[in-house]
Amino acid sequence: MFKMTPTILKNFLTEKATRLYPFEIREPYAHVRGELVNNSETCNFCGICAAKCPSQCIKVDKKSATWECEPFECVYCGICVDACPQESLSQKELYRKPSAERQHIIIKGEIRPEKPDAPVA
Amino acid sequence: MQEAIQKTVQRTTIPFGPQHPVLPEPVHLKITVEDEIIKEVVPALGFVHRGLEKLIDIRDFHQMIQVVERVCGICSMIHAMCYVHGIEELMKIEVPPRAKYLRVIWSELHRIHSHLLWLGLFADSFGFESVFMQFWRIREKILNIDEATTGNRIIVSVNVVGGVRKDLSQDQMRWILDELDQIEQMTTQLESTLFEDYTVKKRTIGKGLLPSRQAVELGIVGPTLRASGVAQDMRQLGYAAFKELDFEPVTENNCDCWARCRVRYREVLQSIDLIRQAISKIPAGEINVKVKGRPQGEVITRVEQPRGELLYYIKANGSKNLDRLRIRTPTFANIPALFTMLPGMWLSDVPVIVLSIDPCISCTER
Numbered sequence: 001m002f003k004m005t006p007t008i009l010k011n012f013l014t015e016k017a018t019r020l021y022p023f024e025i026r027e028p029y030a031h032v033r034g035e036l037v038n039n040s041e042t043c044n045f046c047g048i049c050a051a052k053c054p055s056q057c058i059k060v061d062k063k064s065a066t067w068e069c070e071p072f073e074c075v076y077c078g079i080c081v082d083a084c085p086q087e088s089l090s091q092k093e094l095y096r097k098p099s100a101e102r103q104h105i106i107i108k109g110e111i112r113p114e115k116p117d118a119p120v121a
Numbered sequence: 122m123q124e125a126i127q128k129t130v131q132r133t134t135i136p137f138g139p140q141h142p143v144l145p146e147p148v149h150l151k152i153t154v155e156d157e158i159i160k161e162v163v164p165a166l167g168f169v170h171r172g173l174e175k176l177i178d179i180r181d182f183h184q185m186i187q188v189v190e191r192v193c194g195i196c197s198m199i200h201a202m203c204y205v206h207g208i209e210e211l212m213k214i215e216v217p218p219r220a221k222y223l224r225v226i227w228s229e230l231h232r233i234h235s236h237l238l239w240l241g242l243f244a245d246s247f248g249f250e251s252v253f254m255q256f257w258r259i260r261e262k263i264l265n266i267d268e269a270t271t272g273n274r275i276i277v278s279v280n281v282v283g284g285v286r287k288d289l290s291q292d293q294m295r296w297i298l299d300e301l302d303q304i305e306q307m308t309t310q311l312e313s314t315l316f317e318d319y320t321v322k323k324r325t326i327g328k329g330l331l332p333s334r335q336a337v338e339l340g341i342v343g344p345t346l347r348a349s350g351v352a353q354d355m356r357q358l359g360y361a362a363f364k365e366l367d368f369e370p371v372t373e374n375n376c377d378c379w380a381r382c383r384v385r386y387r388e389v390l391q392s393i394d395l396i397r398q399a400i401s402k403i404p405a406g407e408i409n410v411k412v413k414g415r416p417q418g419e420v421i422t423r424v425e426q427p428r429g430e431l432l433y434y435i436k437a438n439g440s441k442n443l444d445r446l447r448i449r450t451p452t453f454a455n456i457p458a459l460f461t462m463l464p465g466m467w468l469s470d471v472p473v474i475v476l477s478i479d480p481c482i483s484c485t486e487r
Binding site for chain 2: 077078082
């Protein structure tokens with residue numbers, strides 16, 4: 001009947017299993033897949049991330065150089081980060097804060113002139 | 122006189138679920154009782170159907186990995202592993218040996234945390250809340266390992282067609298082994314409470330009997346079948362790196378709720394041992410191979426989920442979208458066991474018996 005008692009007594013002497021969040025926050029582990037960020041300076045708006053995204057939350061328009069993301073639809077799988085040829089996409093080590101309002105992230109880059117066609121020999 | 126009283130007792134139908142304090146899953150049971158003894162059970166499902174299989178129409182076969190991971194939150198990695206095994210078989214891809222071992226490590230970590238979650242919920246079903254909290258406290262360590270090694274706590278998303286996305290460093294493996302030592306010690310501390318305590322024995326021994334012959338006839342799978350003394354485990358097929366690891370299916374012969382609890386408890390320790398073996402034998406090398414082309418043909422793959430045999434049927438036509446994806450989860454196979462387990466039991470035993478098959482209804486309805 002008292003099989004649990006030693007475990008309970010031990011628990012008085014060990015550290016707490018829970019934290020007083022948000023006053024006490026644990027350091028995040030390295031490489032945790034948190035908030036998705038895109039660097040507009042390095043992004044060439046190729047659209048590979050939009051094609052690979054399993055939740056289809058990314059839209060890219062190369063002509064107007066815009067990168068759009070619906071963070072509520074993102075599942076934080078990190079497939080786009082792995083696929084990005086420019087290494088422009090990255091994930092922070094902290095999760096996105098909860099929000100009551102729908103957010104829509106739009107990143108506008110510099111419209112680059114299209115490369116001229118190679119001269120016909 | 123006794124017969125006369127019994128004749129006057131009318132049958133009553135009591136609804137149990139889909140919203141019930143002890144049930145974590147939305148299953149509805151129409152229970153017909155005479156006095157407090159159960160006479161008949163009719164389950165009703167379909168409350169959380171999400172139509173994930175239909176997503177093959179708009180997601181390509183690579184993107185479907187992240188979709189099938191969301192069939193079940195508890196064993197997400199094992200669903201993805203079963204799916205990629207099928208695609209790899211269709212595309213004739215040879216996965217690097219290191220990736221196979223890494224799949225074993227993460228799938229066994231998932232099995233441990235699923236079983237620890239279940240042991241806690243099971244204790245909660247007969248009102249033993251302190252055991253519930255102790256098991257969930259241990260489970261937190263596994264979730265931390267998942268978060269540190271893969272980047273996420275539950276939906277680890279490590280599988281890709283042709284291997285895995287993440288590797289484990291030597292330091293991480295050493296840390297996992299240290300954590301597993303602690304998990305083993307903390308779990309064994311609770312063994313006597315769970316199996317020798319008078320109250321627990323009173324609530325579990327002889328409840329929900331499922332004789333082995335009936336279990337086989339009904340097509341029961343997983344720990345529910347092994348608790349009826351049948352040594353059947355899909356890991357015996359030797360998928361991933363299981364053929365190179367030493368392991369025997371855990372069986373018990375009591376056929377009751379106590380035996381099912383015992384099987385899952387012993388499987389936690391068995392999985393810890395399998396991870397130790399995998400870490401000691403893991404070869405160096407690549408973790409994935411480059412994949413070219415598209416799958417064509419049809420295939421059936423089976424793996425062992427914490428709840429039992431998981432079956433995927435994949436039909437591909439050579440395009441980027443699959444033709445058909447059919448998922449049969451272990452709970453679908455285990456629900457008929459309730460027809461045998463529940464009649465003749467007291468109404469107060471229903472939560473314990475229903476939880477003893479480890480129902481995962483969101484998994485079953487996909």
